[in-house]
Amino acid sequence: MQKDVQVREVGPRDGLQLVKQFMPTETKIAWIKAEAEAGVVDFEVTSFVPPSVIPQFADARDVATESLKIDGINAMVLVPNLKGAEMAFETGSPKVNGIVSVSKTHNKANVRRTRDDSVEGFRKIVELRNNTPEYANLKVGCGLPTALGCTLEGNVAESEVLKVAEQLLDAGADEIMIPDTVGYASPSQVRSLLKQVIPLCGDIPVVAHFHDTRGLGLANVYAALEAGCTRFDASLAGFGGCPFAPGATGNIVTEDLVFLLEAEGLKTGIDVMALRKAREILTGALPEEAAHGAILKAGLPKGFVPATAQVAAE
């Protein structure tokens, strides 16, 4: 089926990142499998960070390897640096996502080096891929944390986002991801930024990644759609809350995002109500964590035909 929009499930990475309780590897895989059965194709399944930094990802290699055995999915991984990328490439991850914070202060605090050094680090990841024949089919994307605001610097200039995006494209990025890392963005801001980033990237796809910390996540999605964005990150049940905002939602809720897109007539390839099984695995495994989301509680509107189902019926 030809999809209009791509929904990427980043819960196993971004959603779990701050969750203290370790989720067993087999549960993570069961969760991913259940979402794949509902039609989700693209996942960020783990992060290759040292277990001393984030114990939740102590099983990164196993999750990455096991995910590759699930039919029909694209199991991406996050890597904070070249060392993580080396490990990820070795497992055969089809897409490795680096990060360079636009906020220089945030980049320094997050990975303890300058932003320019991070850009050079990303270039080395691309070069490693380019110089290794068996990695020829692997993709390298890059996220730009704080592109829409920073808890340390506050507002982040559009010109700085464009500058970093240009550097990453020059370094050979296969994809650019624009996140609202801390949930600061408003719709007009999103639309304005993406209307500049998307043309800059040309054939290189742009992914929008919103957090719902301040309630504007899906409004920002709508604004991003207007700017021509067709790829969105989300997290099942909105996992990924902020430790400094108790009870706050994390990433936008996958199931609500799918409903929004399907209601807008856009084919996601995902059966929204079939996400319930995956949600039950997740909330069953982590009953102490706040679970968010509306559509699975409320059900579809009477007579609602998702865009994806309309295609199937044609």
Next chain:
Amino acid sequence: MQKDVQVREVGPRDGLQLVKQFMPTETKIAWIKAEAEAGVVDFEVTSFVPPSVIPQFADARDVATESLKIDGINAMVLVPNLKGAEMAFETGSPKVNGIVSVSKTHNKANVRRTRDDSVEGFRKIVELRNNTPEYANLKVGCGLPTALGCTLEGNVAESEVLKVAEQLLDAGADEIMIPDTVGYASPSQVRSLLKQVIPLCGDIPVVAHFHDTRGLGLANVYAALEAGCTRFDASLAGFGGCPFAPGATGNIVTEDLVFLLEAEGLKTGIDVMALRKAREILTGALPEEAAHGAILKAGLPKGFVPATAQVAAE
């Protein structure tokens, strides 16, 4: 201060409508006063329905009367019919809001008469105002429940909404309110409908009223803004959930709506963080009810200057 947008607090009416536990009159008034202190001017404070139908509004007359004593607010009331309007006018309510469901099935189920009879009933309310000299300054608005979808009929045709709106304008409505009664609407649908209703209404203001039942409430607000809508209903802490969708949000959350609008550079006249006191009165009085909303948990973005505060600084 010149406001760009009007935020109407409908929690004391729509938010409480389904709440079984009676909220004492003095608590209702304390809640309204606390929101007024944060800058909210427009309220729908109660509904003149028989106490046998909704016991929560057994104190309608007292709430309406006491609200009139609060400085600087516009205390509207809902009336289901002429009898309710008579009582409301007697208390001196400055604006009385009638209702006519666009879905004929819903109108019949809700008020046990045909839609045409309801339009005629609304006309009689306007005539009562027109024919009573002491009511000359009182306004009569009308809401169109199910304008964006109906649990009984499913999809509701735009042409039917426009037809009913025209009938109500002809009957003398001073304001038209377009609600997504059951949380079915998507942003493009909202924009499409309002782009037709607003020009039809000309100088008569149009209010959008969204429920967040399926998570799209604020995305719908953004779409309504694009269609030129500048008046929005909301409910503090998102009170007003649906009895058929446990845990589902009701009306869009007042405090998150204010944040969205201020972040979009639109002056609401409301200090969003000052809504906390009112929220505490509400959640303290009804601790068993689900309270929603993000901004008061997360706090404003670093360096954020609300549009309203920018005006104050000029």
